[in-house]
Amino acid sequence: MSAPLLSIKGVSKKFGAVVALEEVSLDVGAGEFFALLGPSGCGKTTLMRCIAGFESPDAGTISLSVVDLSGVPPYRRPVNMMFQSYALFPHLNVFENIAFGLRRQGGTRDAIDARVGELLAMTQLSAFGHRRIDELSGGQKQRVALARALAPRPKMLLLDEPLAALDRKLREETQFQLKEIQRLTQTSFVIVTHDQDEALALADRIAVMRAGRVEQVAGPMEIYDRPATRFVAGFVGETNFIEGRLDRNGAAALVAEFGRIPCEPGDLPDGARATLSVRPERIGVAREGEGIAGFVENFVFRGETTLLRVRVARDIVLRAAACHGERHAIGDSVRLNFPPGAGTLLAEET
Amino acid sequence: MSAAASWARRATLFIGFVFLYAPIVILAVMSFNASRLVSVWGGFSTKWYAALLENEQLLHSAKISLAAALTSATIATLLGLLAAISLARFGRFRTRMLFFGAVHAPLVLPEVVLGLALLTCFVAFGVGRGFVTLVIGHVTLTMCFTTVAILAALRDSDPALEEAAMDLGATPLGAFIRVALPQIAPAIVTAYLLAFTLSLDDLVIASFATGPGATTLPMRIYSQVRLGVSPQINAISTLLLALVAVALGLAALVSSGRARRDGKW
Numbered sequence: 001m002s003a004p005l006l007s008i009k010g011v012s013k014k015f016g017a018v019v020a021l022e023e024v025s026l027d028v029g030a031g032e033f034f035a036l037l038g039p040s041g042c043g044k045t046t047l048m049r050c051i052a053g054f055e056s057p058d059a060g061t062i063s064l065s066v067v068d069l070s071g072v073p074p075y076r077r078p079v080n081m082m083f084q085s086y087a088l089f090p091h092l093n094v095f096e097n098i099a100f101g102l103r104r105q106g107g108t109r110d111a112i113d114a115r116v117g118e119l120l121a122m123t124q125l126s127a128f129g130h131r132r133i134d135e136l137s138g139g140q141k142q143r144v145a146l147a148r149a150l151a152p153r154p155k156m157l158l159l160d161e162p163l164a165a166l167d168r169k170l171r172e173e174t175q176f177q178l179k180e181i182q183r184l185t186q187t188s189f190v191i192v193t194h195d196q197d198e199a200l201a202l203a204d205r206i207a208v209m210r211a212g213r214v215e216q217v218a219g220p221m222e223i224y225d226r227p228a229t230r231f232v233a234g235f236v237g238e239t240n241f242i243e244g245r246l247d248r249n250g251a252a253a254l255v256a257e258f259g260r261i262p263c264e265p266g267d268l269p270d271g272a273r274a275t276l277s278v279r280p281e282r283i284g285v286a287r288e289g290e291g292i293a294g295f296v297e298n299f300v301f302r303g304e305t306t307l308l309r310v311r312v313a314r315d316i317v318l319r320a321a322a323c324h325g326e327r328h329a330i331g332d333s334v335r336l337n338f339p340p341g342a343g344t345l346l347a348e349e350t
Numbered sequence: 351m352s353a354a355a356s357w358a359r360r361a362t363l364f365i366g367f368v369f370l371y372a373p374i375v376i377l378a379v380m381s382f383n384a385s386r387l388v389s390v391w392g393g394f395s396t397k398w399y400a401a402l403l404e405n406e407q408l409l410h411s412a413k414i415s416l417a418a419a420l421t422s423a424t425i426a427t428l429l430g431l432l433a434a435i436s437l438a439r440f441g442r443f444r445t446r447m448l449f450f451g452a453v454h455a456p457l458v459l460p461e462v463v464l465g466l467a468l469l470t471c472f473v474a475f476g477v478g479r480g481f482v483t484l485v486i487g488h489v490t491l492t493m494c495f496t497t498v499a500i501l502a503a504l505r506d507s508d509p510a511l512e513e514a515a516m517d518l519g520a521t522p523l524g525a526f527i528r529v530a531l532p533q534i535a536p537a538i539v540t541a542y543l544l545a546f547t548l549s550l551d552d553l554v555i556a557s558f559a560t561g562p563g564a565t566t567l568p569m570r571i572y573s574q575v576r577l578g579v580s581p582q583i584n585a586i587s588t589l590l591l592a593l594v595a596v597a598l599g600l601a602a603l604v605s606s607g608r609a610r611r612d613g614k615w
Contacts, residue, residue, distance in 0.1 A: 074513070075520055079517075083510050083513070085508065087511050087513065088514075100518050100520075100528075101519050104518055104519030148518070149517075
């Protein structure tokens with residue numbers, strides 16, 4: 001495998017007594033769409049600012065194309081950033097905003113005009129070149145910011161919460177546009193977000209961060225289906241945490257207070273305390289037959305599914321998603337089925 | 351609203367304006383008085399303005415005042431810009447609060463005290479008083495005003511803009527000039543005009559800081575008034591007033607134009 005485009009090794013950063021990043025190591029490949037996902041304050045923005053050059057790490061190295069970036073100022077890094085506030089220059093029009101980076105690089109007038117025209121077309125802004133920034137809508141500003149950051153053909157584009165300021169409907173549309181533009185330009189995109197849906201929808205790979213550390217780096221499917229830690233399981237999507245002891249005799253299962261749940265034991269020893277994370281939609285809901293008995297305590301209609309809260313023991317409530325069309329009422333008794341491999345077994349965290 | 355209340359409001363406004371501007375209007379009107387007596391209207395005339403052109407002393411003082419105002423406003427604006435940048439952009443450096451206080455102190459310092467301090471300082475260092483010390487004095491007086499004006503604008507401009515410019519390949523200085531400066535340009539113009547006006551009509555600091563060769567116009571007017579009010583003084587005062595009004599009008603125009611462009615109305 002060729003060397004990764006961006007390689008972060010053991011990066012730490014403190015602001016006074018606050019640890020923003022602790023021993024973070026990551027690789028991002030060329031042409032990859034990578035997401036840094038985590039709650040606010042987890043250090044994802046600090047990491048991005050370190051890559052862009054606005055912060056310098058206290059320890060560790062960041063290298064791009066095998067070149068160490070430490071000491072390289074932001075204006076000499078072949079990395080551009082799309083700011084959360086967009087940071088468009090209010091005294092310049094759309095065309096000049098996009099041309100700003102190109103003019104700093106030098107290059108002929110014709111080349112600049114051509115490149116800006118290309119980007120205006122790519123972001124569907126061709127008719128807006130001479131508009132002033134304050135005459136644009138939120139979505140248009142977002143596209144100008146994207147075009148401006150892409151114009152100098154950076155090796156890597158950093159996007160700080162690029163969709164946060166858009167309303168819900170526009171956000172979904174823009175997600176597809178972003179993906180399309182990333183595919184067309186073949187540029188590595190690193191997106192910072194606290195929105196798990198956004199990360200799952202956009203990224204090829206996701207790094208889930210918590211309190212300055214990387215908890216897991218994997219593709220969206222794996223993050224969702226095989227979370228490495230309890231934090232990842234809880235942060236990305238909805239889940240049930242079922243606590244119990246592992247029984248490896250015969251078909252491995254987790255012995256919980258309310259019954260045996262088949263699971264893949266991994267390398268945990270027999271009798272170990274563990275937590276099983278099971279997504280609501282992986283739990284089968286039936287009226288009768290095999291399975292763990294419980295009764296419907298509450299339900300929420302979600303469109304394609306109905307989320308049931310099922311009480312299976314005196315103080316344990318599981319969430320299960322019933323398919324469209326099935327009707328349940330409060331107080332109904334149901335049976336919950338756990339297909340083998342439905343959940344992920346997580347070791348007790350020390 | 352009843353008619354009476356409406357009348358009362360207008361009357362209050364009128365009285366207020368009379369109180370503020372009647373002396374100035376009378377001064378301006380009297381500068382066109384043909385009579386030599388200040389209290390008697392002897393018909394319209396511009397002869398006092400013509401006489402001004404003959405008055406070498408007054409013209410010389412006017413030139414000194416203008417030169418001092420232009421020079422000190424330029425220096426004060428530059429220094430104010432640098433002080434504002436350090437206060438707004440350099441984070442929390444160790445002596446920041448001290449510096450902040452020191453820059454703003456002359457705003458509330460009695461002018462007499464500042465003037466006396468300057469005089470003491472010049473004497474202690476054996477600096478001969480003249481045009482240079484006058485400019486130094488006026489810079490000391492006006493720099494706090496320029497700093498306040500520019501700092502306010504710099505705080506309003508988003509530092510992310512400069513970061514974005516650097517990210518796109520501009521050096522820190524380049525980013526400041528290309529992105530931050532256009533944002534705060536109106537404030538810089540306002541600051542300059544403010545400093546210019548303050549310097550032009552300052553009497554107190556000038557009395558302490560200047561020497562025999564560099565008598566400013568306000569000083570000249572003040573000393574002549576003690577010998578009796580001549581209509582010539584009315585004329586030169588009216589001109590001075592017009593100049594200040596134009597400068598302040600420009601400043602207001604610049605800042606209102608800016609506000610309108612930002613859609614802040």
